[in-house]
Amino acid sequence: MSSRERAVSAGRGTTEHSPARSWRWSVSDIVVASVLAVASGVIFWGWNLSYHLIGNLFVFYPPVETLVHGMWLFPAVLGALVIRKPGAAIYCEMVAAAVSALLGSQWGLTVLSSGFMQGLGAELIFLAVAYRRFSLEFAMLAGAASGLTGGITYHWIVPMYAYAPAETIIHIASFALSGAIIAGLLPWFATRGLAAASVLGPLASRRAHREPRLSLGRSRG
């Protein structure tokens, strides 16, 4: 980390921990999260349709199909990064899932349970850092956790697969990896881009583009 970045992060520490910020959702939080979630639901719907074809790319070895399943996880992390309030990950993921079900999904109402579980994975990561860290490593961690809880749902909560143990582990690990990249890295870049375009004015993430990329090493700064 350069000395300039360090100075920035040290200076930011005080405001970021200021108790002034409310955890109650404002109307802007609700509507922005809803629009993100609903739009994601439509992307799910389109992705669901293409998945009928894309899923076939993995017929040689279906357990690695989850390498692209991160596409179903991005609303959770995106919502959390943009809104930065408790429940954003679960809300965005569940609403996106519900909208895709409304539009007609190949998983029917079961998407509600998977949406909840996938959102929960990401939510737990941000809860663990008390909704105060939204840097790259936590975004990717949240994406991976979302894949992990999503994989658990696939196999044990509402089982959709009946794989052998080794395949099950590969299936879930690929899901987590995909979550970290598609649902962690990309939403993190998107959030920074949105902040740089200054469209996040009324939201807690409006300064995301000026925050240090990583939280690790901050304490040394």
Next chain:
Amino acid sequence: MDDRSGPEESGADLDEPRLTRRGRGVAVTAQGWSWTHAERERPAVQGLDLQIIPGEKVLLAGPSGAGKSTLLHALAAVLHDDEAEVHGQLLLDGVAPDHARGRAGLMQQDPESQVVLSRIGDDVAFAAENLSVPREQIWTRVSAALTDVGLEGFSLDHPSAQLSGGQKQRLALAGILAMRPGLLLLDEPTANLDPEGLWQVRDAVLAAAEATGATVIVVEHRLEVWAEHMDTLLVLETGGGIRRRSPATDVFTDAGLRAELGGMGLWVPGRDPLQELPPWRPGSPGSPGDDATAGAEGGSDAAPQAEPLLLAEGLAVGRHSPKAGWRRAAPAPPTLTDLHLMIRRGQTLGITGANGAGKSTLLLTLAGLLPAHAGGVSATAALTGGGGGGERLSRDPHEWRSADLVARIGMVFQEPEHQFVRSTVREELALGAEQARIPGSADPLFSEQQVEARVSRLLDRLGLAELAEANPFTLSGGEKRRLSVGTVLSAGPEVLMLDEPTFGQDARTFAELISLLREHLDSGGTVLAVTHDAGFLRALDAQELQIQAAERPAPDTADESQAPGGPLFGAARSPSWLGRRNALAKLIAVFLITAALVMTIDAVSSGVVILASFALLPLAGIRPAGFLRRIWPFAAGAVVAAWGTAIAAEESGRVVADLGFTTISEGSIALGLALGARAFAIVLPSVIVFSTTDPTDLADSLAQQLRLPARFVLGALAAMRLLGLLAEHWTTIGHARRARGVGAHGGFAARMRSTASQAFGLLVQAIRMATRLAVTMESRGFGAGPRSWARPSRFSPADLPVILGGAAIGALAVSAAILSGAWNLVWT
């Protein structure tokens, strides 16, 4: 069934006498009021002292950045910022705006973000619900408000999406009036409207102010729209305070004031914003001059000396190409048919006509961004030749690479942000020149030095040199407009096409735009613009091509039902038996069936549900053929699921095939078939139920019966209404990207990058719309406390069969599976 008697019955019977509705206008007081946004060093408003008496009508003016919108938002109690610095007092009738919710109503500029719900009656009722007005009074208020704004001719169920911009603004006004406010705050309410809509909105506002006695504060660039009807003109000073307060009629008489306002970029009545430009005579060097004609409808009378650039013969245009209709049963009819056009070098052509006549579609087609519906557009050698190698280009601009397009036809979109694809102003201006290629080759048209020279010339010319490293999205409205023209000029196209370039612009930006376009014409360029603006046509001495939409049946609902999302997001409720049942009852039924299927992996229970679903189609009013069209992809998906399990499940029974890395066994095949059948069965009930359930009814049920948090349920419902708009944005951004030379082409990675950046553009628009919609909702009292519900949601005896039916199908599936021995509980 739901009690839907509300709107229809009580709506018509009561019409309160107007007199009793005449409340008192609100007194507005500011004492040393300052507001500083968290991000800014300088306050948006500083040390404001202000007295506005009840019923006073104020026209609020000031240079851009003087804090006009900040003040209106603060008065509407929609300005929140945990970290903002606030000093002094701002009061409505002596109380802070936060405690005077419902006393002030705010109308914003963009009609799309002024509508909250998908039916006009519900949309007006929304504000009254938020203020917890008792249900029996809500519908009275709704019809009175709709009458006040002149929308009484529409049924309460009329889809708000089908209103014009001006009607949407009047609908917004009705929503505000349903709160019985004492203060009307209007933030450029007519800036985005065509002339017809503009006067209707203005008159509706004035009539409402007259009827209610409300205080009015209007911010608007075009002073002539309001000045003669206002009491007071208030001019804010940049950096704080009031520069001037005088009778509004001074705008017509006081020369000093008029010059001052003109200097701020405002439209002053009777003052020509072009007076400061150097005198201009059309047809200066390089252009054939005054006698060039549009060549519309035949073009036989065109001036002989001007070379034709673009020809359209028997052209029909439409948004949806007949070729791209894989999802559609029948291709959508074209918007315009049988057009004959000849665009000549040096010509200025303005395309005018009613809203929805297809002007923009025509422009996009001529610009090579949409395929012709029928007939064709062809470029002549005079246009293709530019840049060398032009003989290798096809005649149809739609077939050109975007790299060839940018150097020949430049397209300026109505919303500048649609065109932005880079993160700094400098990169935006460089892009066009960098992307331009010599036709048929990968060689750049401009060298690096040439690109650099073009960029610095444009930065200076556009007055954006100081902002070269700024993010384009952060510019002011006028700067964005200039940049959007600059990005197109960068590649040096001969033909410049513009879609409503002066929409919502202040007088200064208007003058700057005209000056840029005159330079383009003087250098031999050609200009084509879709516009409502007569001043724009005059300023460029443009020929006018007035178009009329092709005759066709009234907007057909069939078209809408085939859009993504289908009938779900339209405003029409399914009239079938199932469509009339309570949404929550249907949800419970689907839940019960799904639960039964989830418990077990076997083909028998799935078979029962599949059969039951088909048997229930008549109740849902769904034809089997339509149903099959809708569900076949799910059947295909089920096959994939079956295969996946067959090869990845644990080996059991005889091995049928050994693939090396895994085996397929009899046991895994049976398991795969069961999973596939289940995957298919799970889909069908939800497809049936959701295609007969209206989202508004569902939201009402979830919030009232299931007691989910109302703020979130309604937030999601309002967001759903934006879906159609987001789809339009997506399409337009796609066109704009091709026009910028970065259309989706090349290899897989390039396409992925392109799609990702297009998605980012959409994300920006989505959040912009969402924040504006949030302001609309909050200014109508949303989220403040307990609310009432205009449409009660409750179970009726007729809903019992729905729930019992769901339970019966679930039970039947489970018992059939157990009796046949196929039962296979998953959690073992």
